[in-house]
Amino acid sequence: MSKGRRMSNSKIFLKLIKYTWRASPLTFSALIVASLLFSVLRYSEIVVLQSLFSNILEVVKGSPYDIMIKPILAILIILILNPVGEWLEFLAQGYFWRRGNGYMQSLYHDRINRMDLIDYEDVENFDDFKKASLGNGEAPNGIRVIVQILFLYIPFILITSLYMISIKPMLVFAIVLIFIPVLISELIKMSNNYDFEDKIANRRRKTEYFESCIVSKENFKETLINGAFNYFYSLFVDSNKEFSKAYVHVKNKLLKVAIVMRIINTLGYLCVLALLVYYLYNGSISVSQFGAIYYSIEKITSMLKGLIEDIGEALVGISSTSFLIRFLNEEKEIEREEELSKADDIELRDVSFKYPNAKEKSLSNINLRIKKGTSLAIVGENGSGKSTLTKIIMGLYNPSQGVVQYGDKNIINYSNSSKFSNISAVFQNFIKYKLPAEDNIKISNISSQDSIENASSGINLSFNDLKINNETILSREFGGQELSGGEWQRIAIARGLYRPHDLIVLDEPTAAIDPIEEANVFSTFKKLSDDKTCIFVTHRLGSTQIADKIVVMENGEIVEEGTNQELIDLKGKYYHLLESQAKWYER
Ligand SMILES: Nc1ncnc2c1ncn2[C@@H]1O[C@H](COP(=O)(O)OP(=O)(O)OP(=O)(O)O)[C@@H](O)[C@H]1O
Numbered sequence: 001m002s003k004g005r006r007m008s009n010s011k012i013f014l015k016l017i018k019y020t021w022r023a024s025p026l027t028f029s030a031l032i033v034a035s036l037l038f039s040v041l042r043y044s045e046i047v048v049l050q051s052l053f054s055n056i057l058e059v060v061k062g063s064p065y066d067i068m069i070k071p072i073l074a075i076l077i078i079l080i081l082n083p084v085g086e087w088l089e090f091l092a093q094g095y096f097w098r099r100g101n102g103y104m105q106s107l108y109h110d111r112i113n114r115m116d117l118i119d120y121e122d123v124e125n126f127d128d129f130k131k132a133s134l135g136n137g138e139a140p141n142g143i144r145v146i147v148q149i150l151f152l153y154i155p156f157i158l159i160t161s162l163y164m165i166s167i168k169p170m171l172v173f174a175i176v177l178i179f180i181p182v183l184i185s186e187l188i189k190m191s192n193n194y195d196f197e198d199k200i201a202n203r204r205r206k207t208e209y210f211e212s213c214i215v216s217k218e219n220f221k222e223t224l225i226n227g228a229f230n231y232f233y234s235l236f237v238d239s240n241k242e243f244s245k246a247y248v249h250v251k252n253k254l255l256k257v258a259i260v261m262r263i264i265n266t267l268g269y270l271c272v273l274a275l276l277v278y279y280l281y282n283g284s285i286s287v288s289q290f291g292a293i294y295y296s297i298e299k300i301t302s303m304l305k306g307l308i309e310d311i312g313e314a315l316v317g318i319s320s321t322s323f324l325i326r327f328l329n330e331e332k333e334i335e336r337e338e339e340l341s342k343a344d345d346i347e348l349r350d351v352s353f354k355y356p357n358a359k360e361k362s363l364s365n366i367n368l369r370i371k372k373g374t375s376l377a378i379v380g381e382n383g384s385g386k387s388t389l390t391k392i393i394m395g396l397y398n399p400s401q402g403v404v405q406y407g408d409k410n411i412i413n414y415s416n417s418s419k420f421s422n423i424s425a426v427f428q429n430f431i432k433y434k435l436p437a438e439d440n441i442k443i444s445n446i447s448s449q450d451s452i453e454n455a456s457s458g459i460n461l462s463f464n465d466l467k468i469n470n471e472t473i474l475s476r477e478f479g480g481q482e483l484s485g486g487e488w489q490r491i492a493i494a495r496g497l498y499r500p501h502d503l504i505v506l507d508e509p510t511a512a513i514d515p516i517e518e519a520n521v522f523s524t525f526k527k528l529s530d531d532k533t534c535i536f537v538t539h540r541l542g543s544t545q546i547a548d549k550i551v552v553m554e555n556g557e558i559v560e561e562g563t564n565q566e567l568i569d570l571k572g573k574y575y576h577l578l579e580s581q582a583k584w585y586e587r
Pocket of ligand 1: 121355356358362380381382383384385386389
């Protein structure tokens with residue numbers, strides 16, 4: 001999400017209406033009907049009151065009492081219809097909240113699903129996700145206020161204005177004097193709030209992160225053992241102070257605007273009152289008209305107060321909702337959806353790659369051909385670019401320069417679903433799902449009837465030995481059982497093997513397994529992957545001997561390439577690393 005592509009408010013507004021309609025046309029309509037009903041009821045109150053006042057005056061002058069029956073009946077009907085409208089609004093809002101929220105959430109999640117991994121590497125995107133996710137929960141509130149403005153407040157103010165114009169055109173200034181300052185102040189509030197959310201997102205995220213270093217289960221252990229509570233607490237407090245400072249600054253500014261507008265609003269109210277008294281005094285309006293107009297001005301003022309409260313409540317919502325709408329409407333370039341075969345040679349030509357905001361390239365001038373059905377081992381020191389290279393090969397990142405081809409197809413032109421079909425991968429920091437053991441392995445196709453037996457027995461993973469069964473949840477947090485690091489790694493590798501694939505990548509998920517066992521895992525893995533292309537990253541050179549080809553990386557470049565024997569004969573970097581690690585494999 002790039003800056004400067006701020007959508008106009010009217011576009012955001014129209015999109016929001018469209019989404020709301022799609023979420024639930026029925027409840028959206030019910031909400032509109034309820035708002036219109038209230039608007040008509042409020043106006044009817046004014047007209048009926050005027051007629052009642054004037055009839056009371058007539059009765060005082062000696063007319064029969066029964067002329068009061070009609071307006072009294074009308075008031076009764078209004079009194080009965082009011083709770084009916086409230087009930088309809090209550091029902092519609094409750095239902096609408098759930099439907100609207102669920103729908104916006106599904107759009108948000110769907111949009112996240114269409115993102116590229118590289119989007120997560122850009123810090124600005126992180127802030128935008130945060131802002132958009134806030135908008136998720138707020139959208140229905142914003143919509144409720146918009147519906148009320150459009151179908152309750154505006155119609156009411158319009159018909160009441162027409163009513164006043166019909167009595168005394170000058171009185172319409174009453175509406176302008178009362179309504180405009182409030183409107184201006186709310187618009188200023190909204191725009192400030194948008195800028196505030198924009199500026200503060202990074203600080204908000206940092207504050208939440210520092211707090212999580214103290215309170216979250218994942219971080220608590222290390223914070224405790226490192227005695228780092230005070231350190232994180234002071235970071236949290238400092239960050240929170242900055243956050244509060246920015247917050248107070250914006251609120252102060254808004255308060256000043258609100259005070260000025262309030263003064264204008266009160267002056268307007270007094271002017272209107274003076275005007276009314278003047279008209280009554282010179283006889284251009286009747287006492288009953290005075291009563292009805294006074295009542296309608298009171299009504300408008302109290303409704304405006306309600307509106308202000310509603311808008312205040314929804315303000316954060318509307319501005320963060322606009323981030324959400326902007327996020328949802330960012331389109332990717334058209335990509336091909338057709339099948340992209342992984343059972344083909346893979347070729348990288350002059351590939352370079354730089355992470356967003358990074359100064360240096362992480363990969364430079366990579367030229368590599370991986371023949372279909374062969375195995376490739378990638379070795380090299382920490383930070384040499386091994387993981388980045390695997391992500392480029394899989395299409396998780398697009399190269400900054402150069403081309404990645406499967407067969408003769410440049411993978412950059414294909415959609416995520418085309419790119420990732422028939423690819424399996426097990427990463428260094430794989431996810432330990434707090435789910436049943438079987439689901440942890442079948443996660444790529446939960447509904448599949450295929451047994452997990454093949455995948456797990458291939459790497460000596462036995463649920464019996466672990467004293468668990470398929471349904472055991474792998475977390476004590478949800479009443480299940482915890483596994484050791486090595487046990488988890490076997491689950492993760494079984495997960496990778498279970499997913500149907502023509503290309504499989506193991507990015508060092510074996511660090512918690514001893515070197516000899518790792519070599520065994522790789523050779524079983526190669527056997528199981530049979531005629532599939534397989535790529536594995538490791539620091540242990542004993543495991544690489546089974547690979548058809550080995551590449552050695554240094555500073556983002558491939559510095560050696562060949563079979564195990566060829567690289568030994570070369571007596572270069574690989575050979576020296578192998579020598580220094582040889583003792584690991586002596587039992
Ligand atoms: N998300 C990122 N943003 C910016 N730079 C990154 C990112 N991830 C990695 N790098 C940088 O890219 C370079 C290559 O990293 P990479 O993780 O590919 O190395 P590696 O060989 O897999 O390391 P290791 O053996 O420690 O896993 C490093 O200099 C690293 O700092």
